[in-house]
Amino acid sequence: MKKIYGLLLFLFLSGNDALASDEVIHAVNSTVERLAAFIGSILMYPFPLPFTSQTVPFIVLWLFSAAFFSTFYFRFINFRAFRHAIRIVRGVYDNPKDKGEVSHFQALATAISGTVGIGNIGGVAIAISVGGPGATFWIIVAGLLGMSSKFLECTLGVKYRNIHSDGSISGGPMYYLQKGFAKRGWGRLGTLLAMLFAAACIGGAFGGANMYQINQATRQLVSVTGGEASVLFGKEWIVGVLMALMVGAVIIGGIKGIARVTEKIVPMMVAVYFLGALGVLFSHLESIPAALWLIFSEAFSPSATTGGLIGVLIIGFQRAHFSNEAGLGSATFAHSAVKTLEPVSEGIVALLEPFIDTVVVCTITALVIVISGEYTTGLQEGILLTSRAFGSVFGWFPVVLAVCVVLFAFSTIISWSYYGLKSWTFLFGKSQFSETFFKLIFCLMVIFGSVISLSNVILLSDILTLSLALPNIAGLFVLAPEVKKDLEFYLSRIKTGEIKRYDKPDKKTLAAHRK
Numbered sequence: 001m002k003k004i005y006g007l008l009l010f011l012f013l014s015g016n017d018a019l020a021s022d023e024v025i026h027a028v029n030s031t032v033e034r035l036a037a038f039i040g041s042i043l044m045y046p047f048p049l050p051f052t053s054q055t056v057p058f059i060v061l062w063l064f065s066a067a068f069f070s071t072f073y074f075r076f077i078n079f080r081a082f083r084h085a086i087r088i089v090r091g092v093y094d095n096p097k098d099k100g101e102v103s104h105f106q107a108l109a110t111a112i113s114g115t116v117g118i119g120n121i122g123g124v125a126i127a128i129s130v131g132g133p134g135a136t137f138w139i140i141v142a143g144l145l146g147m148s149s150k151f152l153e154c155t156l157g158v159k160y161r162n163i164h165s166d167g168s169i170s171g172g173p174m175y176y177l178q179k180g181f182a183k184r185g186w187g188r189l190g191t192l193l194a195m196l197f198a199a200a201c202i203g204g205a206f207g208g209a210n211m212y213q214i215n216q217a218t219r220q221l222v223s224v225t226g227g228e229a230s231v232l233f234g235k236e237w238i239v240g241v242l243m244a245l246m247v248g249a250v251i252i253g254g255i256k257g258i259a260r261v262t263e264k265i266v267p268m269m270v271a272v273y274f275l276g277a278l279g280v281l282f283s284h285l286e287s288i289p290a291a292l293w294l295i296f297s298e299a300f301s302p303s304a305t306t307g308g309l310i311g312v313l314i315i316g317f318q319r320a321h322f323s324n325e326a327g328l329g330s331a332t333f334a335h336s337a338v339k340t341l342e343p344v345s346e347g348i349v350a351l352l353e354p355f356i357d358t359v360v361v362c363t364i365t366a367l368v369i370v371i372s373g374e375y376t377t378g379l380q381e382g383i384l385l386t387s388r389a390f391g392s393v394f395g396w397f398p399v400v401l402a403v404c405v406v407l408f409a410f411s412t413i414i415s416w417s418y419y420g421l422k423s424w425t426f427l428f429g430k431s432q433f434s435e436t437f438f439k440l441i442f443c444l445m446v447i448f449g450s451v452i453s454l455s456n457v458i459l460l461s462d463i464l465t466l467s468l469a470l471p472n473i474a475g476l477f478v479l480a481p482e483v484k485k486d487l488e489f490y491l492s493r494i495k496t497g498e499i500k501r502y503d504k505p506d507k508k509t510l511a512a513h514r515k
Helices: 002-014 022-043 058-073 082-089 104-115 118-131 134-159 173-183 187-224 237-251 254-282 285-300 308-324 343-350 352-372 382-391 397-428 432-449 454-466 469-496 507-514
Strands: 046-048 055-057
Touching: 022 058, 022 454, 046 058, 055 058, 058 134, 058 308, 058 469, 082 104, 082 343, 082 352, 104 254, 104 343, 104 352, 104 397, 118 134, 118 308, 118 352, 118 382, 134 173, 134 285, 134 308, 134 343, 134 352, 134 469, 173 187, 173 397, 173 469, 187 237, 187 382, 187 397, 187 432, 187 454, 187 469, 237 254, 237 397, 237 432, 254 285, 254 352, 254 382, 254 397, 285 352, 308 352, 343 352, 343 469, 352 382, 382 397, 397 432
Parallel strands: none
Antiparallel strands: 046 055
């Protein structure tokens, strides 16, 4: 890790203008554009819809199918287990003797920090500017359905995780794809899918979860410090280097270090952002009913410029899945490290993620943007559009938002560094050299992300992140029946009291404690 700091500090202290040179930026942008175009031709293949003249990108249909299937197959687990999920997070069923590295709350905080990011601020703004206010409705619907697919994948993540002799955990879709398929005699197919997922996850960690986050955070910092008159204008790489140094300081400690940071940052950054949004909404209370009606009505009667009903639905679902990552399998890395002997319990905790990330945070952001009317200006620079919406009420809030954006970006980057690292070691082995090399490249990508153009960053981040769904959802469909049996068995033991509540000890335990 010292080598990582040595290189990053050298780049920062030397003021190496090569990072910001036109040649470097052009080369990076050109490479990103070609890579995105190739993968996008597969994921965004226009799938014709029956009885209509419209098409839908294959990957959006694939994600929707998993969320829709999981919701009905598990009999609306997203709603009937919601209250139980809150109890688990509160520690009601925590057994200190269970194996794992982090608590239920820490696992949830780490996973949320990986999803509640710039996508909730800038991504929602992009969806509304392109698809109109109606896109918000479909973002919410996708979030509610995504709660079920998140339950399914995170249950599998804990069930098939590897617990090493030193107590550390290796989890993620690679393991349930490999082991779960092997149980059915499809070992080679499972291994192939696991390797494809790991490769896509590494790309997603470098792209959407790293370069996109720092890119938007940098744009906001430049904007609030004077725009073209800012000391950072033309030297955006400085922000990237500083962020890379902070990221490096945290990821040294692995999942435990990341969890300690995220359990403090996540509640704080969500609270600050939420309070700011409520301030805007309270100042426009009389406009909220009209904004809600506009969101609902345009969800079913959008203007022709948004592509009609199917067009706005696609935009909403695409941005929602990029925001909450349900069906992508990314959150299973964080949840797999939890201290529990009951995989289903952590799957139930995981369904809270899309609710917080999409139904709550994205909806609040959308209301602020719609009420402000800034989405009609034609500006499609995601984070700047949101900043202007907040600034239309509180002139000083863009500065506060800039702090929130940096925290959102930072938390997402450190969480995804763990996801990417686990995928990296799955493919290339677990060794000090291998892990150090990945962390070095990851930190360098933070710097490159701060200087490359936004259009290419958005394109690559969407493509690489969404590509995780291809192998992951294939595994979810195959392994869903065993999770259904596990769920029924778990709920029956909760009902009979076989799974103990540690906030209410039984009479024998209480009597022994009093003695």
